[in-house]
Amino acid sequence: MSGVVTFSDLKNAHPAQWQAAAEDWLSLSKHALQAAEDIRANGSRPLQENWTDAVGREAAADLKDVADRLEAGGDVMRGITMVLDGLASSMEYAQRTLRHALDLAEAYDIDVDENGNTSTRGEGVTSEKLTHLNDVSDLIKEALRQAREADALAEPELRTLMGKTYESDPSKALDEAQTAASHTQMNILSAAIPDGSDPQVVRDWWAGLSAKEQRELMRAEPVRIANLDGIPESVKLDLRGRDGKYDRVKQVQWALDHWDDTSIDKLDNNCTNFASESLKQGGVREKPDSGWGPGWSDDSWGRDDDADSGWWDERTDYSKSWGAAENLQNFMLQNGGHEVPVSEAMPGDLIFYEQAGDNEHIEKGNTHHAAVVTAVTPDGDVKYTQHTSSRQNVSLDGRLHATEKAEGEQRVRVVRVSPSWY
Template identity: 50%
Template sequence: MDIPTLKAARSGDVNAAAGSWMSLSKECWQAVNDIHANGVDPLKANWKDRVGDAAGRKLEAQANALEAGADIMRGVAMVLDGLGAEINRAQLLLDSALGMARDYGLTVDEASGTVTAPGGAASSLDSVVQEVGAMVREALREAAQADQQAAAELAKLGAATCETDPNKALNVLQNEASQVELTMYQGGIPDGQDPRLVADWWKALPDDQRRQLMLSDPVTLANLPGIPDDVKLELRGGPGAKYDRVKMVQWALDHWNDDSVDRFDDNCTDFASEALLQGGLTPKWDSWWGWRGDDTWGRSDDPGDDWLSQRTDYSKTWAGAQNMHDFMMRHGGQEVAPDQVKPGDLVYYEEDSDQDAQDGKGVIHHTAVVTAVTPDGDIRYTQHSGDQKDVSIAGRMDGFQEQRGHQKLHFVRVNPDW
């Protein structure tokens, strides 16, 4: 990657391509739903002989192929979204470096990226030459790395165009694309070895780009030398916060598939509670009834192995999705709109149909931790029990609802009043 190539890159075209692939994915999902509603389901209900069964299986196979295609196409859109954002950020840093060079009369060789001072002023401008050179190299590194990552992932997705297994398309291909997108954002952040470079990089970004990075990778930014202290404080929850949102997210990302943290057969809400605890949220204890009180949240450090110990050493709000949601909302929590969600919030799933035999309509049955939000507003969550790390709510929702029926999502910001 050289300076002319980065200058000529058109992030807007990449973003437009991402939008087109996303539109195709949505159209495929609409076709899947239409085939089920107007073909598969009526056949099962009204044509029950061998011929009807064969016709239904044929339609279902077509729906599966379209579903797999929809999830793969969403993966393509994710990768392109990441590439477009990183091209834009690299160009902003390069523009800032070239602007500084002009201000000091420095020369930047566009082929090699070498920065030189005018004759006779070299010694007095050494530090500026080094600073501009570091910015140029960082901009080119970010762009080249994103380009390489995108090319590799798009080649993998392109090779999967004949995939007809929806499970593989969603849980392998789309999930990998989701991880690559977030890896691009993380790779577009300086490594922190030069705090001055980090400060220059951060200063070169407009406010909306800074906000996007705070949402997509709060853990890296909160621990990066050169990021302003007020930004780090905001990432952790701001002044007076009762838990550290960055530590909560970091714990969830570190333990999403760690079976050693399991305490129950179904650990989704247990995992979310533990993430809050590891983030520093103080348990709410009843001095008389301990964890058995009706208005408590927390667990014992030594729960024991038997069912009775677990029942007495954990509050009923610790591992039950409905109970935890209701408790947090009674005690200062607030439901936030999807476009206001940020890492460290919780997402609760409420059954909104009669399709699921286990949970009736109106029951909150699942909890997950929001661990990232991408620049296009795609909310990523991490969960345990059905282990998933930084996966897309929007990307997985169609498949989830196909199995369990329509869902209502509740995004909750925990704000304890105790």
């Protein structure tokens, strides 16, 4: 779909076709990445080790180039998958909104012509009829806006990605092309949500979604949904956390706003510092040191208000659980939190990488990285935000192969924080 999306276009669109295309591109991406891995394992590495003369080095270099191109192509194709997934979901939501508008029109005795124009049936126009007419008309306009914005975002991004399928640099394909595609996917999903200027449109839109679609958008765009006038308060409470321990929406909002804020980088590696700070900004209370101060005991979590950088400050201003991934993971699991499957991740959960494969610098079983889940797309792709290196709303599944290529096999653990100390 390209150009201006009409009433007829939206009514007769088949989002399942975009979803099928996304699945095809995902399959191609996986095959390309597997081929790159196979070439490195069975071609370029053995050549480097066993054929060390000039001819062998040239052959190894040629195979490395082929593997790099396949890996880069796989990451670009994964980006295409993301955009198509976002487009398919957003068009489904827009169609659902349009169908709900047409259902309301039927219930209110309102006619809708082939161009989406509305008119009342029967004699006379009462204030009630006029209200219903406006409600239906506004909902149709909202459905068309959703579809048009999604289409306008997807079309140029897909064109850009298609022009990069011959990229030869895996790092550029991953950090530039796939990251941009991930952000476009999130923008497309965001376009499926009303701007909130008319709470009645929001109420009608939300009521027209299925329970499944509501849950999908709550996981994909928790901040937008929680701050939208017209969304039921019970939904907002679900997003923020019914136990009242802390506000998961504020935590996610802070992470998204500060993903590239280097002013908080006080430690040598700030991935866990960033995750801990997101929890604090969301309202998680510190667990103070029960012993003597200064300093923090092993069973504490927090930082001093004037925490600074430096060897001494790291030991006196921060608890061990604040800035080290394994310590934070274990502390939260031992103090009310619990691990959930990646498939059940929710915004506000923490992601930890535990070393499962060989790495001369990281011991097996060691948890060495932390990040914050900031979204989960309708197709189940977990998006995370982190520091060191700074990234916002990037794909867990889309980036895992690069992490494992650099550091060895990883066990990804998702921890849901639920403080038990207050």
